[in-house]
Amino acid sequence: MTSPLIEFIAREHPAFVHIPLGLVAVLPLAMLVSFHPRHGRALVGTSFFLGAIGWLGSTVALFSGLMWGRQINLIAPSAFLPVVASEKQVLQRILQIHIQASLIGFLVGGLCVFLLWRAWRQDAATPGEHRHHAGRRFWERGVGAPALLVGFIWLGCWGFSGKLGGIMVFGNEATNKAAAAADAAKRNDVEAELPIRALDYASLEPAEAAPMRSKAHGDRWRRIWVTASGIDAYKAGKALPAGAYAVMSTFSDEKGRPSTDPGPLYMKETKGDGTTAFAFYWGKVPEALQKDFGNQDSVYWRSPDPRIATCLGCHDKGGSAK
Ligand code: HEC
Structure with missing residues (x-):
């Protein structure tokens, strides 16, 4: 069977995800401050650092989520997504959207980290505070407006994915109703285990x-x-x-x-x-x-x-x- 380490990584998925999510939540703040004419420079580097660690950390979260999904049989042993066979499988449907949102976030995050890395490199190549002063339009300062926008989209995707994750762990009306319906169906089906x-x-x-x-x-x-x-x-x-x-x-x-x-x-x-x-x-x-x-x-x-x-x-x- 799976090693104890993999099992631990899988089980602790709800804990792991908070590390990248937390970093990506403060990232837009750091990016915003990077537009400041005087403190911008340091914050470009900080933004890149936060983004890169958050993005790398998310690979562990993605892996642990996959392992967990397989362990609790929501995902088949060699598959990557749950199969939704009927509308009644509320949990599988939520999980599917949860995975899609986190993957889109991961791709968007990769783009964001790339933009931050570029801004940081450019900054390092530009001496003094020049880049942040006159000659630059506002949206070109600091990390730049495109990176900021991408950062917000990244946070949005993961925020949404995290919200669905919370629903799957703690339940909401729809999942509880589905669980109750499955329970009732099983109770009515006296021959579920034996004919x-x-x-x-x-x-x-x-x-x-x-x-x-x-x-x-x-x-x-x-x-x-x-x-x-x-x-x-x-x-x-x-x-x-x-x-x-x-x-x-x-x-x-x-x-x-x-x-x-x-x-x-x-x-x-x-x-x-x-x-x-x-x-x-x-x-x-x-x-x-x-x-x-x-x-x-x-x-x-x-x-x-x-x-x-x-x-x-x-x-x-x-x-x-x-
Ligand atoms: C090769 C053809 C064939 C296959 C395959 C087959 N059956 Fe039959 N089944 C028959 C025939 C012919 C009869 C009539 C009795 C006999 O010849 O034994 C029959 C009779 C029955 C009967 C008794 C009631 C009746 O209709 O006569 C039951 C119950 C039954 N089959 C269930 C099954 C089940 C369950 C399966 C699948 C696991 C199955 N059969 C597969 C041909 C088949």
């Missing part, structure tokens, strides 16, 4: 009197169980009515007979809206077969998981595959 109804197949109506061989499902021995609300339709070869579901319990084959080792459970359900949902559950995948199941020792897939797509190949549009 509870499928596991309770013995409480359903058996559709066949004895185990049969099923070529379609790994050539295992199967038994099909259907809810009372759907058993008549099932026996008549019709699609199951809304709310009804069928479960297929399986056993592997042992010399032409069902073995005592349970195979996976298959489930097919007609939802209230008429769509068909599938679930595939295998609590203990035998070691020899794990390579076919993403090297997992236990799998639980259900619609709309893309791995359930193989079921659709035969059970198209939810109709009986027979």
